[in-house]
Amino acid sequence: MKNPVELGKKLRAWIDLRTGLVQQAEEMADHPTPSSAASWWYVFGSGAMVLLGLQVVTGILLAMVYSPSASNAWASLQFINHNLPLGWYLRALHGWGSDFMIAIVLIHLVQVFLFGAYKFPRELTWVVGVFLLLLTLAMAFTGQVMRFDTDAYWGIGIGASITSSVPLVGKPLVRLLLGGPIIGGATLSHFFALHVFVIPGALLGLVGLHLLMVLRLGINEWPMPGRIVRRADYRQNYAALTRKTGVAFAPNAAWKDAVFAAAMILAVMACAWFFGPFGPSGQPDPTIIQTAPHPDFFFLWIYAVLAFLPPQLEIPFLLAAPALIVLPLLLLPFLAGEGEKHWSRRPVAILVVTLVAVTLGIFTNLGLHTPWSPVMDAWSSAAIPARYVKDRTPLERRGALVFQDKQCRDCHSIGGIGGRRGPALDDIATRMTVDQMVRQVLQGGGNMPAYGKALSPAETTALTAYLRTLNGNHLAPAVNPAAGIEPVNGTHPVAQ
Amino acid sequence: MSDPKHTHHEIAAEATDPRWQATPAEVAAAAPAATSRRSFLFKLAVGLNGLVGAVFAVPILGYLIGPATKKDADFNSWVKLGSLDEFPVGKTHFAEYVNPVVSPSDGETAKIACWVRRIDANSFQVFAVNCAHLGCPVRWFEQSRLFLCPCHGGAYYEDGSRASGPPMRGLFEYQHRVHNGALEILAGQLPTFSNEACNRKPQKPNAPENNPLRVLADDDAAGRRDA
Numbered sequence: 001m002k003n004p005v006e007l008g009k010k011l012r013a014w015i016d017l018r019t020g021l022v023q024q025a026e027e028m029a030d031h032p033t034p035s036s037a038a039s040w041w042y043v044f045g046s047g048a049m050v051l052l053g054l055q056v057v058t059g060i061l062l063a064m065v066y067s068p069s070a071s072n073a074w075a076s077l078q079f080i081n082h083n084l085p086l087g088w089y090l091r092a093l094h095g096w097g098s099d100f101m102i103a104i105v106l107i108h109l110v111q112v113f114l115f116g117a118y119k120f121p122r123e124l125t126w127v128v129g130v131f132l133l134l135l136t137l138a139m140a141f142t143g144q145v146m147r148f149d150t151d152a153y154w155g156i157g158i159g160a161s162i163t164s165s166v167p168l169v170g171k172p173l174v175r176l177l178l179g180g181p182i183i184g185g186a187t188l189s190h191f192f193a194l195h196v197f198v199i200p201g202a203l204l205g206l207v208g209l210h211l212l213m214v215l216r217l218g219i220n221e222w223p224m225p226g227r228i229v230r231r232a233d234y235r236q237n238y239a240a241l242t243r244k245t246g247v248a249f250a251p252n253a254a255w256k257d258a259v260f261a262a263a264m265i266l267a268v269m270a271c272a273w274f275f276g277p278f279g280p281s282g283q284p285d286p287t288i289i290q291t292a293p294h295p296d297f298f299f300l301w302i303y304a305v306l307a308f309l310p311p312q313l314e315i316p317f318l319l320a321a322p323a324l325i326v327l328p329l330l331l332l333p334f335l336a337g338e339g340e341k342h343w344s345r346r347p348v349a350i351l352v353v354t355l356v357a358v359t360l361g362i363f364t365n366l367g368l369h370t371p372w373s374p375v376m377d378a379w380s381s382a383a384i385p386a387r388y389v390k391d392r393t394p395l396e397r398r399g400a401l402v403f404q405d406k407q408c409r410d411c412h413s414i415g416g417i418g419g420r421r422g423p424a425l426d427d428i429a430t431r432m433t434v435d436q437m438v439r440q441v442l443q444g445g446g447n448m449p450a451y452g453k454a455l456s457p458a459e460t461t462a463l464t465a466y467l468r469t470l471n472g473n474h475l476a477p478a479v480n481p482a483a484g485i486e487p488v489n490g491t492h493p494v495a496q
Numbered sequence: 497m498s499d500p501k502h503t504h505h506e507i508a509a510e511a512t513d514p515r516w517q518a519t520p521a522e523v524a525a526a527a528p529a530a531t532s533r534r535s536f537l538f539k540l541a542v543g544l545n546g547l548v549g550a551v552f553a554v555p556i557l558g559y560l561i562g563p564a565t566k567k568d569a570d571f572n573s574w575v576k577l578g579s580l581d582e583f584p585v586g587k588t589h590f591a592e593y594v595n596p597v598v599s600p601s602d603g604e605t606a607k608i609a610c611w612v613r614r615i616d617a618n619s620f621q622v623f624a625v626n627c628a629h630l631g632c633p634v635r636w637f638e639q640s641r642l643f644l645c646p647c648h649g650g651a652y653y654e655d656g657s658r659a660s661g662p663p664m665r666g667l668f669e670y671q672h673r674v675h676n677g678a679l680e681i682l683a684g685q686l687p688t689f690s691n692e693a694c695n696r697k698p699q700k701p702n703a704p705e706n707n708p709l710r711v712l713a714d715d716d717a718a719g720r721r722d723a
């Protein structure tokens with residue numbers, strides 16, 4: 001028997017003679033990298049790729065058991081969760097892997113943006129990257145549909161409603177999306193084909209292209225203030241820099257990539273193990289309407305934006321927003337292909353990142369709390385705290401009952417419980433006079449429906465009598481400043 | 497042989513060994529006649545494949561976009577919601593039906609819900625559960641006489657008109673009729689802005705042309721009952 005090391009070398013040479021791959025891999029590993037780029041800041045791209053690999057592997061394993069049919073999908077998810085040994089863990093890995101992947105892709109994008117890496121000659125790398133981001137989000141959306149539960153059902157409904165507002169082609173687009181006129185069997189199988197074949201295919205292909213360009217153009221050097229990118233001489237400068245400070249990618253930079261990848265996979269495993277899989281929530285039965293559909297974490301901000309848009313703006317916004325968000329991203333390297341790379345010389349870039357991050361953060365946070373949604377069962381489940389009925393007259397207590405019965409609590413909290421769609425009413429008497437309350441209740445206004453048809457005069461009287469007692473910590477009640485002033489010549493002085 | 501780099505060089509040298517390559521002169525000499533004929537044949541073959549590809553694509557496209565190009569009438573049909581006495585006068589009732597367009601794998605998604613409002617003995621309104629904002633399921637609140645949406649807080653009055661929140665319009669309404677003592681609706685599609693659910697203004701319930709029982713009486717008088 002020969003020395004196994006010798007044998008390995010022979011085998012390698014044998015394969016290389018026939019494929020050329022060994023040599024190519026070695027060249028890739030050896031490709032010179034400016035030593036400044038062998039940094040911990042440069043690990044996110046490879047991190048995203050490793051997560052893609054994790055998603056492919058766990059995805060295939062899940063597809064072996066999952067049934068992509070509207071009649072069985074939910075049951076097959078329950079089966080994976082509860083009957084298949086470690087099935088829940090596989091689902092959790094795939095779910096958490098997806099969240100990690102979106103997060104890492106976003107971090108990668110921000111890092112590349114702040115380091116000016118999209119500038120000449122890496123414009124196309126950036127553009128492909130933007131498409132990779134979109135495909136990753138498309139995977140997340142279609143993946144949410146694979147978890148075929150109540151949220152998925154109504155989530156597709158929301159997608160279809162948005163699509164339907166496209167002028168002229170709205171109807172065929174909705175039917176293409178749903179695979180028919182309504183959400184049903186074909187809808188899930190359409191989304192399955194997208195999630196498992198079409199989008200991953202595009203994703204893998206574009207990742208290859210992205211990587212090819214990184215290898216061909218070299219890893220972006222660490223930006224320096226005052227080191228200006230010019231089309232005329234950037235490539236010579238980069239070549240000179242790599243000649244001077246270049247190190248082989250492996251092992252000088254690769255070891256950091258590898259450590260990061262391992263840490264990340266460990267983190268995904270820990271989240272999966274300790275927090276478990278996402279859902280499925282209730283069955284995808286459209287007749288079970290006691291539900292408050294909620295999108296996954298990375299789409300919460302859209303959910304929140306949709307709640308806040310004024311109705312008239314909504315359709316223009318929905319139609320324009322994708323273009324308004326994606327186009328600047330695509331055009332960026334062509335509009336700012338030269339110039340400073342360093343963030344300290346690009347205040348606008350920093351401002352943009354901060355603004356976008358704060359905006360997304362605020363909307364996501366709002367999406368977690370949904371203050372605009374009525375708490376549908378507050379009227380029957382949230383009791384009025386005792387101190388809010390203590391020492392009240394019978395009429396006022398009657399009013400408290402009306403307040404509860406007429407579902408006012410679904411939108412208005414008192415004592416901190418109840419909906420937050422409307423203002424909390426703990427101290428409403430300090431802000432409104434009885435007359436104003438009656439008007440507001442009967443005619444509505446602002447965001448409040450009119451209750452004129454749902455309240456009898458007696459109920460209205462009782463209700464306002466009760467609301468009149470809600471004066472916070474015994475603050476002075478609101479008064480009409482004009483009350484008691486005699487009208488002059490039949491007109492009210494205030495009205496003049 | 498022990499240095500792998502050396503091996504690569506050998507391989508590379510082998511691959512570019514001049515003995516195996518045509519010299520430029522040879523290539524040039526072979527060119528004129530051959531390229532013109534062969535390049536013509538090649539272009540012909542490419543064109544042929546383009547043609548075959550087009551013929552191939554037509555039915556594939558038809559398969560893909562077939563359902564998208566059908567008319568509403570191909571999907572909609574009259575569905576029975578229940579006999580009239582299931583819907584008490586003055587109440588708004590939850591009702592279910594099985595979607596008329598079914599595929600074997602629909603499972604429970606084939607079941608669809610709607611809200612039936614019986615205004616008086618003779619007049620009805622049937623609302624889609626799908627919020628006219630973005631389609632979340634609205635719930636009826638009997639006491640406050642409102643439909644509320646859990647998603648973004650849209651609210652509608654009992655006649656389906658918009659009360660507040662993000663929706664721009666009232667609830668989607670199904671066309672309905674009374675047929676053989678049962679309430680029927682014209683259903684089959686997801687109610688969205690893009691289909692006819694949207695173009696139908698909420699009916700004025702007491703207008704005679706919208707009074708199903710009156711239509712029924714007319715039908716009876718004429719002795720016909722068309723679908």
Ligand code: FES
Pocket residue numbers: 627628629630631632645646647648649650661662663
């Ligand atoms: S879906 Fe009903 S308010 Fe948005």
